[in-house]
Amino acid sequence: MHLTHAHDDTGPGGLSADVTRPDGTRRALRIGLGGPVGSGKTATVAALCRALREQLSLAVVTNDIYTREDAEFLLREAVLPPERIAAVETGACPHTAIRDDISANLEAVEDLEDAVGPLDLILVESGGDNLTATFSKGLVDAQVFVIDVAGGDDIPRKGGPGVTTADLLVVNKTDLAPYVGSDLDRMARDAREQRGDLPVAFTSLTAEDGVAPVVDWVRERLAAWTSVPAA
Template sequence: MSEPVKIGIGGPVGAGKTQLVERLTRHMSREISMAAITNDIYTIEDAKILAANGILPLDRIIGVETGGCPHTAIREDTSMNTAAIEELKKRHPDLQVIFVESGGDNLSATFSPELVDFSIYIIDVAQGEKIPRKAGQGMIKSDLFIINKTDLAPHVGADLSVMERDSKEFRGEKPFCFTNLKTDEGLERVIEWVRRDVLMLDLAS
């Protein structure tokens, strides 16, 4: 049995990390065997939300209580997440994708390459159009960068064209996209990235 691909999902609190996992599993889990790990400091609230709103069975979701700084659990000491990955593989030997959702609120947070194979970094428009200009390491180094909640742009005075320009400046040729996960707008771009760039399904067919 081949090793599942691990995809890290990072970003500030409230940007849409859990919602992204929920949407991806809802649209892709009939085709691809998936599971998810959520990280938080003292609770497994995101795991509960994912179980309640998504379509993944409970035995495909593990909530990791990191204690202290949750970024340590995805970067310096990944042992708890590694153990969760091994547990999911044991439960479901057919797994193709495991999402690892980070906790915390740090623009510099990045995943250890020993923990995940690919990473997504997601922010939301409500944090202001200048956020991409700050070019945190999570935004720069991620394999896919997402700007979510585009519907809020007129309400917070954010210019999406400015955010796009700034993102292209620090991303170069690396992919990024806009989404409104509440309505699934832009989700097809993320699904296409998972299928083509991560799983290479289009090449396989």
Template sequence: MHLDHAETMPQRHTHSTEPLRPDGSPRALRVGLGGPVGSGKTAGVAALCRTLRESWSIAVVTNDIYTREDAEYLLREAVLPPERITAVETGACPHTAIRDDISANLEAVEHLEQTLDPLDLVLVESGGDNLTATFSKGLVEVQIFVIDVASGDDIPRKGGPGITTADLLLVNKTDLAPHVGADLATMASDAKRQRGDLPVIFTSLTSDGGVREVADWVTAHLTEWHGKAAV
């Protein structure tokens, strides 16, 4: 169930892998953020918004099962104007709404694109899920999977589609490693074994500059996306 603007929600979905809409106008890049509960997805969204909002036109869709808590956090933090943040209440396992039945998220994204046109970037945050969480390519172009050091340094070697296939693996809360006995070198080695050449970023998102490398990665995708639209 989509919680905002239900009375004006579009009834048809227009997503494609092309950077242009049918009318030839540019379409926003859609970036998904998934990962377990407490890994730092919302902190990542907030930090990305603060870092990129002066350079790009951004909107956010959050997912929670029975609440709109993540959206309310972003609103309290004023990371974007209120009309740029909307929520989806999934009512079921989070991966259902981002991978299996993506209609509510597509409606939310399309509404934002229509009402805030032009948009450069839409961040879609999944509800907290497990290591199998992945986004449908019908919903987002690229996806970031967030895990955290405090959950154990064995997480990367456990694998799962979220870790092995996400376009970017983000290992958060590295500042806690000494306090929880986590070996970052082991995590890096295991992540490399699971992901091959796919990128991995180790950081603490709440530290000063902690999101900078992630923001640079998103910016590179944005630049490429809009370059395609200009061809």
């Protein structure tokens, strides 16, 4: 099933009401991060891990077509212990493994919960893809879509499922706007027109606490998730 905001089996905050694992324990909240190549998905994942690792039990699944490059970056940065980072080599377009045949990602998620659980949060990072990339609701409970100002300030206006339907749109690298001629006010207006009431966060990961808007959103989603009674 493609990402939508109308879902028959949802709990508070529009999250899936299926919060339990087969053994009856509560499963982790799964948040997917997608977006074009170079938009800053891996850097956002790294920043989230640094901001949340002291308060939450979390893990990461990365997706690359033929390499483990994103996972290796996270390992070099030591954002989490190695056993909490798993890599999936998709062997095809990244959206295939997050939307169509999600079996490899589901296996990675479940293996992490078996190995290092119980977990509060699992971040699933897609490989770089285009504006149509969305996550299956069978894989993640909420989706973040990351774009950056260097890709052009017309991206929000162009739309596409990633921009228009993601639970959170992140406009990254705002510090570069003066150097690439991007108008942040225009991007904010266009994003509102495309997304209505769905939230948009502007981030600069070079700034202290630059990922704070995304951290706040994740905490809100987690609060909604933990309010759903376990079966």
